Amino acid sequence: MQSTRKIRVLIAKPGLDSHDRGAKVVARALRDAGMEVIYTGLRQTPEQIAETALQEDVDVIGLSILSGAHKTLFPRIMELLKQKGLTDAMVFAGGIIPEEDIPELKKLGVKEIFGPGTTTESIIQYVFDHVPKRT
Amino acid sequence: MTKTEEIIHGILAGDRRSIARAITIIENNATDAQKIVAQIYPHAGRAHVIGLTGPGGAGKSTLAEKIIREYRRKGKTVGVVAVDPTSPFTGGAFLGDRIRMQELSTDEGVFIRSMASRNYPGGLAKATKDAVKVLDAAGKDVVLVETVGAGQSEVEIVKVAQTVVVIHAPGLGDEIQAIKAGLMEIADVFVVNKADRESANKTVMDIQAILQMGGKESGWKPPVVKTVALTGEGVPELVEKLEEHKCFLEKDPECRIRVLRAKAEAELIEAIKEKAVGLIVEDLKIEGKLDEFLQKVLRKEMDPASAAEELLKEKGLE
Numbered sequence: 001m002q003s004t005r006k007i008r009v010l011i012a013k014p015g016l017d018s019h020d021r022g023a024k025v026v027a028r029a030l031r032d033a034g035m036e037v038i039y040t041g042l043r044q045t046p047e048q049i050a051e052t053a054l055q056e057d058v059d060v061i062g063l064s065i066l067s068g069a070h071k072t073l074f075p076r077i078m079e080l081l082k083q084k085g086l087t088d089a090m091v092f093a094g095g096i097i098p099e100e101d102i103p104e105l106k107k108l109g110v111k112e113i114f115g116p117g118t119t120t121e122s123i124i125q126y127v128f129d130h131v132p133k134r135t
Numbered sequence: 136m137t138k139t140e141e142i143i144h145g146i147l148a149g150d151r152r153s154i155a156r157a158i159t160i161i162e163n164n165a166t167d168a169q170k171i172v173a174q175i176y177p178h179a180g181r182a183h184v185i186g187l188t189g190p191g192g193a194g195k196s197t198l199a200e201k202i203i204r205e206y207r208r209k210g211k212t213v214g215v216v217a218v219d220p221t222s223p224f225t226g227g228a229f230l231g232d233r234i235r236m237q238e239l240s241t242d243e244g245v246f247i248r249s250m251a252s253r254n255y256p257g258g259l260a261k262a263t264k265d266a267v268k269v270l271d272a273a274g275k276d277v278v279l280v281e282t283v284g285a286g287q288s289e290v291e292i293v294k295v296a297q298t299v300v301v302i303h304a305p306g307l308g309d310e311i312q313a314i315k316a317g318l319m320e321i322a323d324v325f326v327v328n329k330a331d332r333e334s335a336n337k338t339v340m341d342i343q344a345i346l347q348m349g350g351k352e353s354g355w356k357p358p359v360v361k362t363v364a365l366t367g368e369g370v371p372e373l374v375e376k377l378e379e380h381k382c383f384l385e386k387d388p389e390c391r392i393r394v395l396r397a398k399a400e401a402e403l404i405e406a407i408k409e410k411a412v413g414l415i416v417e418d419l420k421i422e423g424k425l426d427e428f429l430q431k432v433l434r435k436e437m438d439p440a441s442a443a444e445e446l447l448k449e450k451g452l453e
Contacts, residue, residue: 005163006226006251031227036251041234048240052233055240055247057155085152 007035007131010058012049013042014073015065022095023064029120030062030127046073050080053089059131062123063093063110070097070105078108088132094118139167143174149274151246157269158248162262172265175272182214182271183381186296188258188282188289188318193304194328195281196235197364203239204367205374206277212244214270217281218259221251228252232281246270257291258282264295293321298380300373302326303342305334319345322357324376330361330369355383419446 011027013020020042027037038056040048053061063070063077070093081087093105094114102113111130114123136144142160145153157175161168187195187202196217203213217232228251239245248266255261259282270278280296282289292299301322306329325346327338339359346357358376362369375398382390419425428442437445447453 006253008159027229031222031229032225034226036221036228036230038230038233038249040237040240044237045241048237051240052237054151055155056249057159 005134007060007127008056008058009035009037009060009062009127010049010053010056011037011039011062011064012044012052013040013064014044014046014049014077015067015069016043017064017066017095018042019066020064022066023062026062026064026094026120026123029124033124033128035127046076046080049077050084050086053081053086054084058089059134060127061089061091063091063095065093065095065097068096070095071101074105074110075108078110088134090127090130090132092123092126094123139170143171146171146175146269146273147178154246154269154273155248158250158262158266161265161269162250162253162260168262168265172268175268179268179271182267182275182278183298183377184267184271184278184280184296185377186280186282186292186299187302188292188299188321189284189302189326190304190307191284192307193284193302194362194364195284195302196232198302198326198328198362198370199232199279199281200236200239201362201364201367201370202279202374202377203236203245205370207239207242207244209374211276212274213246214267214273214275214278215245215247215281216250216263216266216270216278217247218250218252218263218283220283221253223254246273246275252283255291258284258289259291259295267295289318290321297384298323298377300324300326300377302328303338304329305332305338323355323380324373325357325359326362326373327359328362328364331363335361355380415447415450415452418450424449 009030011023013023023039027039031037038058040052063074065073081089091110092112092114093110097113097115105113112126142153142157146157157171160171187199189195199215203215206213215236219228219230219232221228230249230251233247233249236247240247250260250263250266252260263280267278267280280292282292299321301318304327325342327335329335339361342359360369360373360376362373375394378394379391382394416425424446428437428446431437432439432442
């Protein structure tokens with residue numbers, strides 16, 4: 001029988017967003033596409049996100065943020081992931097992130113940003129196409 | 136060292152990344168998993184493995200968080216494996232148990248791992264047993280296993296846990312439903328959560344009535360503990376019962392005495408604290424000193440903490 005390897009995804013909401021409708025939609029879509037999705041709820045700190053990614057040994061991290069605090073929080077998250085040796089996980093983001101901020105975030109190591117209007121199909125396809133292969 | 140050897144070395148040193156990687160390997164790669172488990176097996180067996188099961192909505196995850204905090208307060212380290220169901224149609228899973236425990240993520244003494252059942256029957260995942268061994272070998276004093284939470288058929292937990300806790304809550308349906316065969320037979324400790332609800336006492340009585348009709352193993356009568364997971368009420372008593380069951384399993388009479396001693400000591404200290412504070416404050420009021428320093432605090436000449444220190448010094452307590 002083929003390997004039962006599943007893609008493990010962490011969907012995390014850094015900062016003080018007051019609702020998680022979008023994050024849950026993406027989480028459910030990825031689940032329906034056959035992935036194992038860990039969702040940790042609202043108001044996550046960068047430390048909580050990085051430590052969760054480590055304990056759960058995830059392949060992919062999706063950061064959902066609506067508050068506009070991405071320029072403060074994302075660098076901290078990427079730094080902590082590096083510190084914990086989690087550089088092989090693929091990080092993407094979504095929510096309310098202005099176009100002009102995208103290049104800076106990509107330089108930090110966030111692979112792709114999915115703004116409002118993105119279809120869940122395209123996110124699913126992106127994850128399948130870009131999930132890091134494990135040895 | 137090969138990658139596997141590195142991981143084994145890391146587990147025994149308690150390295151979190153190694154623990155995490157090992158559990159992933161155990162979930163996905165049978166050959167490497169066997170290598171790892173074989174090496175760590177001799178180092179496992181020290182941890183107290185506690186299973187938390189019961190119908191969905193009873194409050195397992197919320198209670199788990201409080202249980203973990205209580206063990207942490209006692210200075211113990213805790214590993215958690217929280218299992219959620221895999222969809223039989225898509226093969227995917229939404230692992231949300233962590234939400235209720237997330238504040239503990241950054242506690243170095245706690246390691247939480249979410250696991251999908253991958254359609255393994257009985258309320259656990261095939262990999263759960265070995266994941267528990269990894270956490271045990273890594274040095275965790277307590278390992279909590281939270282089952283999927285679908286109900287009566289979840290008896291797989293007996294094979295993995297030494298102490299099985301069945302958590303129920305009033306209002307989840309006809310009380311008699313709760314006490315069908317299966318869960319009733321595997322419980323070492325019963326919990327009636329959401330005990331602040333009116334029908335909680337009836338649920339407790341129903342369970343106790345069924346228990347009168349025969350137990351799981353001779354010598355251990357499963358207690359029924361009331362808790363309110365949201366506030367933490369009843370949790371210290373619950374953890375005491377868990378420790379008592381551990382003593383029962385170890386057949387160690389000294390163990391039971393130790394548990395009772397710790398409980399009595401905690402109660403005595405609490406009582407002393409209450410009386411002492413009462414006495415000191417009374418004295419200070421009578422002597423007028425309390426009022427004197429209160430004025431200083433109101434005039435912002437002193438902050439409350441410094442005022443308290445001064446007052447206690449005057450009483451000869453530093």
